[in-house]
Amino acid sequence: MTSQTATTNRSKLVVESSITDKKKARGKVKGTIIGPVIALVIFLSLWQSIPIVFDIKPFILPKPTDVLQAAMGDWHLLWPAIQITVTESIIGFVISAIVGIGISILLASSRILEVSLYPYAVILQTIPVVAIAPIIVIWFGSGFNSIVIISFLIGFFPVVSNTLMGLNSVDKNMGDLFTLYNASKWQTMWKLRIPAAMPYMMSGLKISCTLAIVGAITGEFIAGIGGGRGGLGYAITVAAVQLKTPYLFACAIAGAIFGIGFYLLVSSISRFMLKSWHESAMKVEK
């Protein structure tokens, strides 16, 4: 009888401790979510109250509610603009990924090519693409094509420099192993250098995806309407000219939300790609 109560007591204890553990875990999650939420609420209320307190006109500094109102009121304009910018950035990004990785592999497979061309790749990277954007408009006409090309050009170099660095970072012993088994140049490329470069490639793509959006919006500033309808960059220029500041804010925030979303998407793709193989991506497990 007594022993029975003892065991039930013990099991109760175990249950209780597991509950407190769960509570603790939940508390931790709550803490990490609640903090930023509170900060956001404080920020929004400050933003909301400052224009009221100092009597600032909405075309100088709109309140959050003005921005929300503008976004909902002009949603029929905003939504197509978002769609256009998203399309341009994604196409620009995909092209910079494919061309960037392709060119890197080509450069890395020939020592002569790499030595003679890599310095120029570095120099080209430092050219502000915005500065040559008008030339691209002259060559490819204003609109969609030029914007995609500008987005591609901005996103392209991080992919090249990261991938090249990765392809050349192969462990010496692994290289020796491949030499020992008389691996051909292409075998070494496909079975050793490219897999070893994957983490570098992925971080290049993560940088490039946000830059592609910057490229698309900048492209729209310069190359204007894409395919007869304007993207976010175009909408921002128009809103600025017409002093529709709340709508301008709405456009900028929409661009930011897309940027975050796109970055998270590319990050999770990269984590998925590296999950099965790489230590660098697997730090969480240990």
Added chain:
Amino acid sequence: MGAIQKEVVSFKGVDKIYNTGTVALSQLDLSIQEGEFISFLGPSGCGKSTALRMVAGLGEATKGKVEVFGQNPKDLIRNSNDIAYVFQDSNLLPWRTVLDNVVLPLELRGSNKNTRKEIAMRVLEMVGLKDYLKSYPRQLSGGMKMRVSIARALAAKPKLLLMDEPFAALDEMTRQSLQMDLLDIWKKEHTTILFVTHNVYEAVYLSSKIAVMSARPGRLASLIDVDLSYPRDRVNSAFTEYVDLASRSLEHSLNRKELV
């Protein structure tokens, strides 16, 4: 006996001087016979790894000649699977599973897919890792990784197995069990093994012959025939004598260096 045995590796007056001017090896003469288990024993910087790399065709002698089966090692690795190399760290490709790592040598040589898997299964069974085919290297312990690395070296059925301090980074228990397994493999596969180590006990436990090296410049200090039957008893007095002998000639080579 000498007439039947075949020479596997020969060093003839081998010098190795690096571009920096460091003399890694000086006047190395050594002949290694088929079926021997020879250890290069020496302090770090005595050029024992350099010698091993030359046998694998991964480095060239500045002067003199290294031959394996009477051929230049570089030609030999181009045309055959006769030489295998086990590196100090397991040197596995982290993005490949155990099975895929082991079949790599066969894959690079372009052998048939089905036979590849058969061979891989055989060698993985030999090192006791048949149940870890689908694991990734990061999921294995240091000892297990080294076992996979040895299996990979054996997969191509080499006649000469080169090992560069393969057990140096392992703990004592793991090292001893791997040493025993290695001796089993040596007996079963009839390979010749060149083993680099700085551990006297390891050299005496494993080798049929010990080449003691001295440092700076690296040269052969003495050659000891270990005349003990396998499996060896680590606490046996004969064993201890060999350990003393090897230690003394190692010390001797160090002292001589200090006098100079």
